[in-house]
Amino acid sequence: MPDLRIDAIINGRKVSRTAKPWQRLIDFLREDLHLTGTKEGCGAGECGTCSVFVDGVLVKSCLMPVAKAQGARIDTVESLGRNELSVLQKAFHKAGASQCGYCIPGMVMAATSALRANPFADREEIKERLGGNVCRCTGYQKIVDAVELARDVVNGRISATALEEEETADGRFIGANVRRLDAPSKVSGALKYAGDMVMANMLHVQVLRSPHAHARIVSLDISEAAAMDGVEAVITSEDVPGVDGFGVFVHDQPVMARGKVRYVGEAVAAVAAEDVVTARRALAKIKVVYEPLPAVFSVEEALRPGAPVLHDYAPDNVTKHIPVRVGDVARGFAESDLIVEQVYETQAVEHAYLEPEAGLAHVDADGVVTIQSPSQNITHHRHMLARILALPINKVRMIMSPVGGGFGGKEDMIYQGMLAILAIKTRRPVRLVFTREESIASTAKRHPSKTTLKMGLTLDGRIRAVEFNMVCDGGAYGLSTEGVMRKAAILGAGPYNIPNLKMDTYGIYTNNTPSGAFRSFGALQAQFATESHLDICAERLGIDPFEIRRINAMRPGSKTHTKQPLKSASLLAALKAVAQASGWEKGPPTSRGEARRDLGGPGNRPSCTLGSRIDGAPGQARDEVA
Amino acid sequence: MLTCDEYLTPTSLDEAFAAMAAHRGRHRLIAGGTDILPWAREGRAGDVDVPVLIDITRISELTERKVAAGRVRVGAATPIQRFLDDKAIATAMPCMPRCAIWFADDQIREQATIGGNLANASPAADGVPPLLAHAAGVELASKRDGRLMRRLLPLNKFILGSGKTALADDEIMIAIECDALPGYGGSFEKVGHRRSLVISVVCLAGLVKLDASRRRFEDVRLALGGVCPVPQRLTEVENFLRGAAIDSGRLERAAAMPLDFVQSRTRREYRREVVHGFVMRGLINALRRAGADADVLKPELEAAYA
Ligand SMILES: Cc1cc2nc3c(=O)[nH]c(=O)nc-3n(C[C@H](O)[C@H](O)[C@H](O)COP(=O)(O)OP(=O)(O)OC[C@H]3O[C@@H](n4cnc5c(N)ncnc54)[C@H](O)[C@@H]3O)c2cc1C
Ligand code: FES
Ligand code: FES
Numbered sequence: 025m026p027d028l029r030i031d032a033i034i035n036g037r038k039v040s041r042t043a044k045p046w047q048r049l050i051d052f053l054r055e056d057l058h059l060t061g062t063k064e065g066c067g068a069g070e071c072g073t074c075s076v077f078v079d080g081v082l083v084k085s086c087l088m089p090v091a092k093a094q095g096a097r098i099d100t101v102e103s104l105g106r107n108e109l110s111v112l113q114k115a116f117h118k119a120g121a122s123q124c125g126y127c128i129p130g131m132v133m134a135a136t137s138a139l140r141a142n143p144f145a146d147r148e149e150i151k152e153r154l155g156g157n158v159c160r161c162t163g164y165q166k167i168v169d170a171v172e173l174a175r176d177v178v179n180g181r182i183s184a185t186a187l188e189e190e191e192t193a194d195g196r197f198i199g200a201n202v203r204r205l206d207a208p209s210k211v212s213g214a215l216k217y218a219g220d221m222v223m224a225n226m227l228h229v230q231v232l233r234s235p236h237a238h239a240r241i242v243s244l245d246i247s248e249a250a251a252m253d254g255v256e257a258v259i260t261s262e263d264v265p266g267v268d269g270f271g272v273f274v275h276d277q278p279v280m281a282r283g284k285v286r287y288v289g290e291a292v293a294a295v296a297a298e299d300v301v302t303a304r305r306a307l308a309k310i311k312v313v314y315e316p317l318p319a320v321f322s323v324e325e326a327l328r329p330g331a332p333v334l335h336d337y338a339p340d341n342v343t344k345h346i347p348v349r350v351g352d353v354a355r356g357f358a359e360s361d362l363i364v365e366q367v368y369e370t371q372a373v374e375h376a377y378l379e380p381e382a383g384l385a386h387v388d389a390d391g392v393v394t395i396q397s398p399s400q401n402i403t404h405h406r407h408m409l410a411r412i413l414a415l416p417i418n419k420v421r422m423i424m425s426p427v428g429g430g431f432g433g434k435e436d437m438i439y440q441g442m443l444a445i446l447a448i449k450t451r452r453p454v455r456l457v458f459t460r461e462e463s464i465a466s467t468a469k470r471h472p473s474k475t476t477l478k479m480g481l482t483l484d485g486r487i488r489a490v491e492f493n494m495v496c497d498g499g500a501y502g503l504s505t506e507g508v509m510r511k512a513a514i515l516g517a518g519p520y521n522i523p524n525l526k527m528d529t530y531g532i533y534t535n536n537t538p539s540g541a542f543r544s545f546g547a548l549q550a551q552f553a554t555e556s557h558l559d560i561c562a563e564r565l566g567i568d569p570f571e572i573r574r575i576n577a578m579r580p581g582s583k584t585h586t587k588q589p590l591k592s593a594s595l596l597a598a599l600k601a602v603a604q605a606s607g608w609e610k611g612p613p614t615s616r617g618e619a620r621r622d623l624g625g626p627g628n629r630p631s632c633t634l635g636s637r638i639d640g641a642p643g644q645a646r647d648e649v650a
Numbered sequence: 651m652l653t654c655d656e657y658l659t660p661t662s663l664d665e666a667f668a669a670m671a672a673h674r675g676r677h678r679l680i681a682g683g684t685d686i687l688p689w690a691r692e693g694r695a696g697d698v699d700v701p702v703l704i705d706i707t708r709i710s711e712l713t714e715r716k717v718a719a720g721r722v723r724v725g726a727a728t729p730i731q732r733f734l735d736d737k738a739i740a741t742a743m744p745c746m747p748r749c750a751i752w753f754a755d756d757q758i759r760e761q762a763t764i765g766g767n768l769a770n771a772s773p774a775a776d777g778v779p780p781l782l783a784h785a786a787g788v789e790l791a792s793k794r795d796g797r798l799m800r801r802l803l804p805l806n807k808f809i810l811g812s813g814k815t816a817l818a819d820d821e822i823m824i825a826i827e828c829d830a831l832p833g834y835g836g837s838f839e840k841v842g843h844r845r846s847l848v849i850s851v852v853c854l855a856g857l858v859k860l861d862a863s864r865r866r867f868e869d870v871r872l873a874l875g876g877v878c879p880v881p882q883r884l885t886e887v888e889n890f891l892r893g894a895a896i897d898s899g900r901l902e903r904a905a906a907m908p909l910d911f912v913q914s915r916t917r918r919e920y921r922r923e924v925v926h927g928f929v930m931r932g933l934i935n936a937l938r939r940a941g942a943d944a945d946v947l948k949p950e951l952e953a954a955y956a
Contacts, residue, residue, distance in 0.1 A: 026656055045657035045703070048687070068688040070847055075757055084757045087684050091657045091705060137756065155846025156755025301653060304697055461692040634845055635751045637734075 032093050035059070035103040046301075049085040049093050050074045053100060060220035061101035061129045061213020063428075065158070065378040066460040072157030073130040073378055075137075076100045082137035084156070101129040101213035104136065112136055113211040114187040115174035116167070117203055123161035125210030126378040126428030131157050132211055135171045143179040147172060148636045160378050160429050218397050218425040219382035223453035226384070227256050227296040229446060230303035231439070231456070232310050233466060234285035234292055237535040238319035238332065241284055241292070241312060249295060249309040254302040256450045258310065260293045263445050266414030270437045272404070272541070273506035274343070276335055279412060279441035284317065286334055286500035287537055289465035294442040296454045319535035323474065323495045326534045334500060334533040343498045343531035344506040346513040350585055356489025356524030360480025364561050368477065368553035372497070373470035375542060379428020380463040385443035386453035393420050393444050398427040400434045400541075412441050413448070420444075432541030436468055436503050468503050468540025471496040471531070473512075473549035477557050485567045485575045489524040490517055494550055498531040499538035505531035508539070508546035514586050516550025518558075519595045520576040525585055563613045570603050570610075651697050652690035659705045663822070667793035669704050670820060676701040679822065681727050681763040684754070685770045706822060707763070714825075717742045722784075722830050726765025726823040730777070734759070743828070744836030744939070745780045745855045752776060752840040755847050765823045771809045771880075772849075773914075778881040779855035779873035780838060781805050786828035792821045802827065812879040834859045834869070835940025839928040850876035851917070852924040856932035860896075864943040867891050872932060877921050878913045887929065896937060896946040905929040931955040 027042040034057065043052050050067075053059045053076065065071035067086045074086040077099040104110045109117065112135050122128045131154065138145055138153035145153065150171045151164075159167060176182045192200040209215040246258040261268060261282040268282060269275035280291045293310050297303035320326040320334075326341040333339050357363055383397030393413060399405050402422040410417040427434060439456055446454045458466075473496045480489040494512055498505035509529040517525055529546070531539075544551075562572040577595045584590065602608075609617045656673075660666040670677060678700045680686055690698040706712055712727035717738045724732075724739065730753045733739055733746035740747045753759055753776050767777035768788060788808045791800045805826075808816050817823065837856040842848030853876050859869040870891040875881035887904050894900055905926050912921045934955055937947055 028657060045655065046651075046653040068691060069684060069754070069758055072755070072757065081760050082757050083761050087682070087687050087758065087761055089657060089680070089683055089687075089703070089705070091659055092707070094659070134756070152751075152845075153756055156757045301651070304651065308697075459692060465692075632841075632845055635748065638747055638751060 119170035351524035375433035377429025503540035512546035742830035748838035837935035
C-alpha cells in the first residue's frame with residue numbers, strides 16, 4: 025500500500041510528509057497537522073465547515089483527496105489574522121455573528137473568498153457567495169451583516185474604527201451592543217471542540233448500529249473483530265459493569281442494545297482501534313444474528329390492542345400521559361356559540377447542529393474516568409454513568425466541551441457510556457466522532473405530534489372551553505419524552521384564559537428513531553395547534569386574529585392552566601409590538617387589503633433567484649484585491 | 651468512506667492509459683471526486699474500497715479550453731466554475747454561466763468537473779440540459795493494441811439512462827465539443843429545496859436566436875432535466891416556435907404543449923406545473939437576453955413568470 029508523498033506550502037510553511045492514499049485533505053489537515061480550525065460538519069460537501077484555500081481558490085476539503093494537495097499552496101483559517109484578527113474576523117466579532125461557532129471558521133473563509141472576488145459585493149451577492157455554508161444557530165442575518173461591515177472597511181467606505189467595541193454608557197450592559205467574549209476563539213478557529221481534541225496514544229472508536237427497527241439479538245460474535253491487528257477492544261452490552269440504563273426521565277435505554285434492538289441506528293457494539301479505518305473494518309467483522317420482530321411505526325399502530333410491546337415495563341406502549349383539568353368542559357361547550365374541531369400534525373425534525381456528536385474519554389492517574397463531550401446535561405450524565413459503571417461518583421468526571429450546537433439534541437447520554445467502558449477496558453484514551461449520517465440516524469428528533477383540538481367560543485370571541493388531545497411519537501426510548509409531554513400540557517393551550525380545559529398529552533413508544541428535547545420542548549407542537557386554531561376560529565367569527573388573542577390574553581393577575589398566579593404578563597405588549605412591526609392591517613384573517621396581499625406586497629421577498637454576479641449593475645467597481 | 655490502496659495522478663494520456671491497463675478491473679477514474687466521495691458513504695454505497703484510483707485532472711489535454719472556427723472545445727476535467735468566469739466560453743455558450751451559477755456552490759464549482767457530471771449521468775445533472783441544447787458531442791479515447799483511438803459521440807448517444815453511459819471501461823472522456831452560439835440569449839431555470847447545494851427537481855436550459863427584426867425566433871433550443879431518466883430536448887416546442895413571430899399567445903401555447911416527459915415517481919403534478927412555468931420563463935429570459943424588441947415582450951408577461 026504505497027503511501028503518498030505530500031509536499032505543500034501550508035499556511036506559508038513548507039510541509040513534506042507522507043499520507044495514506046485514501047486520505048482526504050481534511051483528514052491530513054486535522055489528523056496529521058492538527059489544524060483543527062477546519063471542521064467536518066458533514067463530510068459530504070453540504071455544509072462548508074471544511075472550506076480551505078488551495079492555490080488561492082476556496083474548496084471543500086472533505087471532497088478533496090489529499091493527493092490533489094501535492095505541490096499546492098494551502099491556506100486554512102489558521103492562516104488568517106495570525107497576529108491580530110483579520111478585518112472579517114473582527115467584523116464577525118463586532119456583529120455578534122458567532123453563536124456555537126462551529127460553522128464560523130468556514131463562514132469566515134467563504135466570506136474572505138467572497139470579498140477577495142468582489143470587495144463591493146452587495147448583500148445579495150454576499151448571500152450567493154456564502155451559499156455553500158450552512159449555519160444552524162444564527163439565522164444568517166448577523167453573518168451577512170458582518171460581511172457587509174467588513175466589506176465597507178476593506179473597500180475603504182468606512183473607517184476601521186467601526187470594528188471596535190462600542191462604548192457602553194456608564195458600564196451598563198442591558199440594552200447595549202456587547203461583543204461576545206468567546207467570539208475571538210471561534211472566528212479564529214482556535215476553539216477546540218471534542219472532535220478536535222487528541223490525547224497521546226489515543227484510540228478511535230466506531231459503533232456497530234442496528235439495521236432493524238425491532239429484532240431479537242440471537243447471537244453476537246465479536247471474536248473475529250477482536251482478533252484483528254490494530255483492534256484494542258470490542259464491547260457489547262455484556263461489558264457494562266453496573267446497572268445498564270440511561271434516559272433523562274426513565275432509564276430505559278441500555279448503553280448498547282441488550283437482548284434486542286428497538287430502532288434502526290441503535291448501538292449494538294463498539295470497537296476501539298488504532299485508526300478509524302481499522303475500527304470500521306472491524307465493525308464489518310462482527311457477526312450478529314437477528315430475529316426480526318413485528319414493529320410499530322406510528323402511534324396508531326403502537327396503541328392498537330395486541331400491538332408489539334417495546335418495553336416490558338410499559339405493556340401499553342405509553343411512555344407518559346400528562347393530564348390537566350380545569351373547570352368542566354361539557355358545561356363550557358354548552359355555553360359556546362361556536363365549536364371548532366381540527367386535527368394538527370407535526371413531523372420529526374432533526375436538530376442538525378453543525379457539530380456531530382463527539383467525545384474523548386480516558387482514565388486519569390487517580391483512576392477517574394473522565395469524559396469530554398458536548399453534553400448538555402453533564403451533572404445528570406455523571407450520576408447515570410456512575411451507576412452504569414458501578415463506580416463511586418467521585419471516580420466519574422464529565423467535562424462539557426464547547427457545544428457546536430445542541431438545541432436539546434445533546435441532552436441524551438447516547439455514547440458517553442461506550443467511551444467510558446472502552447477507556448476503562450483499554451486503559452488508553454478513546455475518541456469517537458460521529459459521522460453526519462450516524463448523527464442523523466441515531467440521535468433524538470423533535471417529537472412528531474398529532475393533536476385533536478376542540479374549542480368552544482362565544483360570538484364575541486371569548487374562549488369557553490378547550491379539549492386538547494396530543495399524541496406524540498416518542499420513538500424507541502424515553503429520553504426526554506416525559507418532560508416534553510409535561511411542558512406541552514402546561515403550555516400547550518397558550519397564554520389564554522380558558523375557564524374549562526381538558527388537556528391530555530401522551531408520549532408513545534414506537535420503533536422509530538427516539539424523540540427527545542428540541543428547542544421549546546413540546547410547547548412548539550402544541551402551540552402550533554393552538555395558534556393555528558385561533559386563526560381558524562377568528563376567521564369563522566369574523567374577528568381580527570390579533571383581537572381574538574387580546575380578548576383571551578392572560579393579564580397580570582391571571583392564573584395559568586396549572587394554577588400559577590402571574591405577577592406580570594407581557595402578551596398584550598408583545599401583540600402590540602408585532603402588529604406594529606409587521607404593519608398589520610386590521611381585519612379577519614381572510615381580508616385582503618393594500619398591505620395584506622399574498623405576493624409582491626411591501627416587505628415581501630422576491631421569488632428565488634440567483635445570478636446577481638452575472639446580472640449585477642454594470643459599472644459597479646469590481647477590482648480584484650489580493 | 652472511500653478507501654484505496656493506490657492513488658495515481660498521471661500527467662499524460664499515455665501514462666493514464668498505461669495505469670488503466672496495468673490495473674484493469676481494479677481501478678476507477680476520479681476527477682473532482684464530488685460525486686464519488688459522497689457516494690461512498692452510509693446510506694448510499696457505504697464503505698467502498700477501490701484498489702486503484704486514477705485521477706485524470708492533471709492531464710493537460712483534459713483541462714484545455716478553446717473557442718475557434720465556430721466551435722467550442724472544453725476539456726472534460728474543466729471545473730464548472732470556468733463556465734461562469736471564462737469570458738470566451740461564456741460568450742460562446744450563453745446558457746452555461748446561468749447553469750453554473752445554480753450548480754452546487756462556489757467551492758464545489760471549483761472542484762466538480764463537467765466530464766464528471768456527464769459521466770455520472772444523474773437524471774438531475776445540471777450540466778446535461780444546456781449541453782443538449784448546444785447539441786454537444788463527447789470525445790472519448792482509449793488505447794487499444796498500442797493505438798490511441800478517439801471517437802466523438804453526440805451527448806444523447808453518450809448518456810443512455812440514469813447512471814448509464816456509453817463509456818467503455820478502457821476509455822477516458824477527453825473533451826466536450828459543440829457549436830459556438832454567440833448572439834443567442836441563454837437561460838437556465840432550476841428549482842429544488844433551496845438555492846445552493848440542491849439537486850434539481852426540475853431544470854431547463856433555453857437558447858434563443860432572433861432574426862434581424864428582433865421580433866421573430868430564428869432558432870429555439872430547450873432542454874429539460876430532473877424529470878426523466880435522461881434529460882431531453884423539447885423538439886416539438888422548438889419546432890413550433892422556430893421562425894414564428896414572438897407574441898405572448900404563441901409562448902403560452904408553446905408552454906401548454908403536452909409534455910409527457912415527466913416520468914419522475916414523486917411529485918409529478920408539481921413537476922408538470924413547474925415545467926410549464928419554466929418553459930415560459932426560460933423563453934422570456936432567453937428572449938430578453940437575446941435582445942428581443944421591447945414591445946414584443948410585454949412587461950406583464952415578464953412579471954407573471956419572473
Ligand atoms: C454538495 C454537492 C452539491 C452538488 N450540486 C450539484 C448541482 O447543483 N448540480 C449537479 O449537476 N451536480 C451537483 N453535484 C454533483 C457533482 O458535483 C457533479 O455531478 C460533478 O460535476 C461531478 O464531477 P466530478 O469531477 O466531481 O466527478 P467525480 O466524482 O470525480 O466522478 C464522477 C464519475 O465520473 C467518472 N469520470 C469523471 N471524469 C471522467 C472522465 N474524464 N472520463 C471518464 N469518466 C470520468 C468517474 O469515474 C465517476 O464515475 C453536487 C455534489 C455535491 C457533493
Ligand atoms: S462540506 Fe465539507 S464537511 Fe461539510
Ligand atoms: S454559529 Fe453557525 S452553526 Fe452555530
